[in-house]
Amino acid sequence: MEPGCSTGQDSILSRVALNDNKAGMQGLDKDKINKIILETTKGSRFYESELKKERQLNQRVEKMMRYKAKVTEQQIQKAQAEVEKLAADLERSRKLERVIVHVDMDAFYAAVEMRDCPELKNKPMAVGSMSMLSTSNYHARRYGVRAAMPGFIAKKLCPDLVIVPLNFDKYRAVSEQVREVFADYDPHFLPMSLDEACLDITEHLEQRQHWPESMRTYQICEVKTTADVNELQTTVGAETDTLSPVLFEDSPGSSPTVPGADGKVEVFGTTPEEAVREMRFRIEQRTTLTASAGIAPNMMLAKVCSDKNKPNGQYRILPERKAVMDFIQELPVRKISGIGKVTEKMLAALGIITCSQLGQQMAMLSLLFSETTWHHFLQISLGLGSTHIDRDSERKSMSTERTFAEMSNADEQYSLCRELCHDLAKDLQREGLKGKTVTLKLKNVNFEVKTKAFSLQCAVCTEEEIFAAAKDLLKAEIDNVSPLPLRLRLMGVRVSSFISVDDKQPQQKSIVGFLKIASDCSSSAQPSKSEMVSVLGSSVSLTREQCPETRSASFTGETSKPFSKWRTESGCTAEPQQQTFFQKAHAKRLQKQYEQEETSDKIFKCLPADSTNNSAFIVTTHKPTVKTEETQTCTWKRHPDTDDTAAKADSSLSTTNKVSYASQTKTQSANMLQCFTCPVCFNQIETKNLSSFNQHIDECLSGELDNKRTSMDGCQDVCQEEKLLGKQDEAKKEHIHHKVTDLNSGSRTSILKRNNERPYTSSSTPLFENSAHSDFRTPFFKRFKSTSEKSSFVPHEAMSDSGSVSFQQTASSVEVISEPLHKMVPILTCPVCSQAQDTDDLILFNHHVDMCLNQEVLLEFREAVPPMAQSDSKVKDLEKLSTARGKSKRRGSSPPPPPKKTKAISTRHTIDKFFKGNCNQKF
DNA sequence: AGTGTTGCAACAT
């Protein structure tokens, strides 16, 4: 046996054996079940693979223990001080006022199948295939059959098991019904998966206090499943006494739907428990399916609570520190979302099983685990979690993968690869996504998984483009094992690093490209959604030919006609289908687009007017050949507790020359009056349907409105502004003025300070070393300041020389932002016409630039635009690909990626949903 | 040489 391989049967059992950490699985004959599982699985390649993983994990544990043995008392003391300090900080920031609810449908897929096929109700059944089960009903769980178990093993455990194939369309439809109920309690609820969601019902509860009883009264329609469940309880209960008492018994807060109650009414109270009981009642009435819920002051606790009284039950942790700590004390760490098999084992090796033990060993944990990880542990031990439900997390990647019987033939492998690329391309195009990284995932017959990624210069979304990269990665792997065949059991293709609106210059259909009739270089038949968004968001993109003498200076007014050198980068152009685009677009996309613009830290915005009428001038310059990015951003970050109309001005000068105009309008719900910003004339158009808005744009494009709107003088704009403001409430008007004032009073220093508030995107390389604490740990881990400390520092860009130069350049072009303007009158020079503007009002100035820019765009358009040089970057990608075999290539220091904002609602659980952080260990 | 950035692999649900 090799060193560190102490894995015996007991150890491997933790991997392959029954995991009864699931509702309905208590009191089973685990030994008997495990014996069957082990007999079935032993000797298989899967088993061998699990053994290998187990050995690796054991080695990790041993390494950790060896390090632990070397830790000195002095180190522990020092660490203890740090832990206590952070704990005190965290304690101070504890928030108990939100009422967070986590709802989880009971055995969802199985319940849906049982509902639709009554014969299944009293049989042990599972949903999935012989290869893998997704879930099982409570009958099947009595036999040890559970989710993530292969069907063939389940059949050994329960020969009568009925396996029903998955039917996602059906589950999606039911999920939609459930979500409609959720939306009544929190319109911003966060779906975690088809059967799970997190809600913040704080506001609902406030309103509910004033509701008359009639609004809390529901008529009971008898739900058959309840009767059946009761029947089931009797039946199953008769079979075994070990059935969990909560399994089929209504818990105190559970659904009031009882047999014989048909036609009666049920009145729900105003407490959180009553509101959640009502929600579950309504779900059951609507779908005849039951749900369980957890109510707590944060998401982490709510998630744990929802499991507490499963099925068909609920549990609440009162919003008091003591209640939280009492709940946490004896809670096994494995119950916490984010602590998996590996972490559980690592902690168990340290004698940590419960959350209170976790708290007791924090000093040691801080020495053994990375900063992120131990911070996460500390939060758990204090019962802290996220109190803010963020629905805006966007999709980061998209992939498709397939498992199959052994495939060793290279031709077949390439053909499958192409097939996967085809499917993925379709999915990407459906969601309008393009990404720069293509990853190939391979699993060989020994269950060894390997992923190989390749980053392209150009974002891709077509089958050919993806396949071009994927097939090379595959070839590299085939060559690697040659002359032996590559024996695969799984292949997957993923595309990630989605480009943001700002980033997609080389491919983005500018309004010019969009209007130009030309063939689509990307061979993508359909315009992507992002493209639609970019048009809808009125994003006009021009790219200037690289021209050093006009770079940067163009914004200072030193160059007389800087924009004359701009041309469109519209290699990917579309048919003039604007009508179709607009018709297809949903108002939400406009909103999303605005948010994208707002959160991008690589844009310069003179001033967004307000949240409902947001017009911003964005200037970024990039010089692709220059390695250092000259970017400086000034951000007025939205305070989380304030309203959503963040006053914000970002300035940046980086090195590709790019000007884009973006304007966005916050929209209302579909059939309400909506306000759109015309991408041509920038007028605010109020309309109930997009068609009339489209018509308006058509008119603008045809020049009719263009002619009508010849004046660019401030008066007209003021009138328009006033007109608009008149339609908003006074508060918003006030807000605009406030923002202008805020901008004007911002001195350079204050801007830099505010810049610190810019949220840090996650970086594996911390920015600031904590010398005070790093001394004794640095050899093993890089130690850095805690997040809270980081925020008090000036961001690295702000401190860099190039950053300050860039800032000044920016500042000189938009003096409004850089000097204490309440003391001086700014001179605003239009970067398009180079004329000094006789106004200090940024709104007016923006309007002027909008118009100038627009004139330029239309002029360019009329003069027929040369095709973009996108092919250059494609050639580069090909060259890069050809040299990529077997070894990863590092890219040069290109500008950091801006926050990726693509549309998506994550339907997966992520640790981050419950905390901020992950659990990767150092060992 | 020190530090920031990027890509990959591992680990999580």
Place this chain on the structure above:
DNA sequence: GCCTAATGTTGCAACACT
């Protein structure tokens, strides 16, 4: 005989820049 599929986050090391 047979052990899924999709997606997110982080640590670490290699690379690039100053």
